[in-house]
Amino acid sequence: MISRVVAMVLRYMFIYKRSTIRIAELIFFPLMDLLVWGFVTLYLQQVTQSNAVLFMLGGIVLWDIFFRAQQAVGMSVLQEMWVGNTLNLFVSPIRPRELILSTAIVGFIRATITATGLGICAYVLYAFNMMDLGIALVPLFGLLLFFGWAVGLFTSALILRYGEAAESLAWIVPFLIQPFVAVFYPVSALPPALQAFAQIFPCTHIFEGMRSVLHSGGVPWREMGISFLLTLVWLCFTGTFFARTLTYVRSKGYLTTASRG
Amino acid sequence: MQSVVVTNLWKKFGKTPAVKGISFAAERGEILGLLGPNGAGKTTTIHMLLGLTSHDEGSISILGLDMPKNRYEVLQRVNFASAYVSLPGNLTIDESLYVYAKLYNVENPKHRAREVLAELEVDLPGRSLIGTLSAGQKTRLNICKALLNRPEVLFLDEPTASLDPDIAMKVREILKKLRKNYGTTIIYTSHYMQEVEELCDRAIFLARGSIVATGTPTEIRERSKLKSLDEVFVTIARDGELRDSNDKEER
Numbered sequence A: 001m002i003s004r005v006v007a008m009v010l011r012y013m014f015i016y017k018r019s020t021i022r023i024a025e026l027i028f029f030p031l032m033d034l035l036v037w038g039f040v041t042l043y044l045q046q047v048t049q050s051n052a053v054l055f056m057l058g059g060i061v062l063w064d065i066f067f068r069a070q071q072a073v074g075m076s077v078l079q080e081m082w083v084g085n086t087l088n089l090f091v092s093p094i095r096p097r098e099l100i101l102s103t104a105i106v107g108f109i110r111a112t113i114t115a116t117g118l119g120i121c122a123y124v125l126y127a128f129n130m131m132d133l134g135i136a137l138v139p140l141f142g143l144l145l146f147f148g149w150a151v152g153l154f155t156s157a158l159i160l161r162y163g164e165a166a167e168s169l170a171w172i173v174p175f176l177i178q179p180f181v182a183v184f185y186p187v188s189a190l191p192p193a194l195q196a197f198a199q200i201f202p203c204t205h206i207f208e209g210m211r212s213v214l215h216s217g218g219v220p221w222r223e224m225g226i227s228f229l230l231t232l233v234w235l236c237f238t239g240t241f242f243a244r245t246l247t248y249v250r251s252k253g254y255l256t257t258a259s260r261g
Numbered sequence B: 001m002q003s004v005v006v007t008n009l010w011k012k013f014g015k016t017p018a019v020k021g022i023s024f025a026a027e028r029g030e031i032l033g034l035l036g037p038n039g040a041g042k043t044t045t046i047h048m049l050l051g052l053t054s055h056d057e058g059s060i061s062i063l064g065l066d067m068p069k070n071r072y073e074v075l076q077r078v079n080f081a082s083a084y085v086s087l088p089g090n091l092t093i094d095e096s097l098y099v100y101a102k103l104y105n106v107e108n109p110k111h112r113a114r115e116v117l118a119e120l121e122v123d124l125p126g127r128s129l130i131g132t133l134s135a136g137q138k139t140r141l142n143i144c145k146a147l148l149n150r151p152e153v154l155f156l157d158e159p160t161a162s163l164d165p166d167i168a169m170k171v172r173e174i175l176k177k178l179r180k181n182y183g184t185t186i187i188y189t190s191h192y193m194q195e196v197e198e199l200c201d202r203a204i205f206l207a208r209g210s211i212v213a214t215g216t217p218t219e220i221r222e223r224s225k226l227k228s229l230d231e232v233f234v235t236i237a238r239d240g241e242l243r244d245s246n247d248k249e250e251r
Helices: A003-016 A020-048 A052-082 A086-090 A098-125 A131-178 A192-198 A204-218 A219-254 B042-049 B073-077 B092-103 B109-119 B135-147 B165-182 B194-197 B217-224 B230-237 B245-250
Strands: B002-013 B016-027 B031-035 B057-062 B065-067 B078-082 B153-157 B185-189 B200-205 B210-215
Touching: A003 A052, A003 A098, A003 B092, A003 B185, A020 A052, A020 A098, A052 A086, A052 A098, A052 A131, A052 A204, A098 A131, A098 A219, A098 B002, A131 A192, A131 A204, A131 A219, A192 B210, A204 A219, B002 B185, B016 B042, B016 B057, B016 B185, B016 B200, B016 B210, B031 B165, B031 B194, B042 B057, B042 B153, B042 B185, B065 B073, B073 B078, B078 B135, B078 B185, B092 B109, B092 B135, B092 B194, B109 B135, B135 B153, B153 B165, B165 B185, B165 B194, B194 B217, B194 B230, B200 B217, B200 B230, B210 B217, B210 B230, B217 B230
Parallel strands: B031 B185, B031 B200, B078 B153, B153 B185
Antiparallel strands: B002 B016, B002 B057, B057 B065, B200 B210
């Protein structure tokens, strides 16, 4: 098992060895987000004298942890389709759980690189220190990773089912939930019906937790606990969805039609 | 000893039957040609044997193990190459073979990769990106990948389709050597009937999802009273069946 997981982690990491574009992508887009929203909130802070900049920058950095984790798992099947390698991969003895684990590890590496880069930039540009989150940073980071993997599994299943036609889904799925999960504003800013809807997403509780830490300094363990339980439910749901989709795709022969290079 | 046993295998895509109750077996060390025109069901059959596509009815046994029940045990001991599938274009030759050797849990993966490259006379720099190689080079590399784990059963889908005659001949020699030295069973699809005559111990002709002829290439040709296996192929492609010589004489 370890040999196969290592093989797939290497398979994805080898690409970064020689692609400056891919390395830049890990930092470039998140940095652009950070610059735009950072300066907007700096301006708003001057006008309104609020500490919104803290919440905004924290939201940007933490959102990118979730996004990178989701992308690593969600884009892996798509990457194999792009290079015509899906069939070779699925006739190898790698189990789906090993494939998922390897992409999750790649997601962890990507999220760590992005979060570190953004953390440094946020400190240099806006004097926002991620370390102010203290010990809470560990569960916040971990839960976002796990939820990113869960959403990535869902995305992967859609790509297995619909092939390259579903490419855009790999990018847009995270943004479908972004307005409702309190990334840049608290849940209380949403209409009542949407507030209830927002509760089903683990990251709502993570971002609310982040605001609580930045506001009062204490770790909101209750929010973290709820988020943990919800993440488990989401992982079970998307894992089952992925497994069933793989069975369905095999029965319809979609795996082979999507695989020819 | 039979390496592959297929019994009453059925597959439908929607309402269209792709494979209609075929049965066959391949002995250890046998090279079996799975032949037929486009849409005959040969690639679907190979994909079912590899567990890529699940079958609706019937059973598949590979190396004594049920497929797909023992999917991963089987896949560890078999391999596959096709002219229509390539290794990741964004990896180098060395990286790609290393990754696949690790996936198959091959001991000393770097050494084994060099061995298969030498066997297939791939004398390209290991740092070459696969995406920059010609179609023929990619196909040869894919065959290298298929040999990494010294498979007991090797599935090849038109492996020589994009190779020049010289390299195609070398590939055939390697396949013969594999069979002779390791007793590898090879299940093989091809549209080159001369190649089939040279290589295959036995051939199965499929048309519209059914087996229409089976035997050694010579037996099939003689039974049909046609001059060549090419003519057999064309007859099957046009008529969807192959009447044996006795039927023809009666008509």
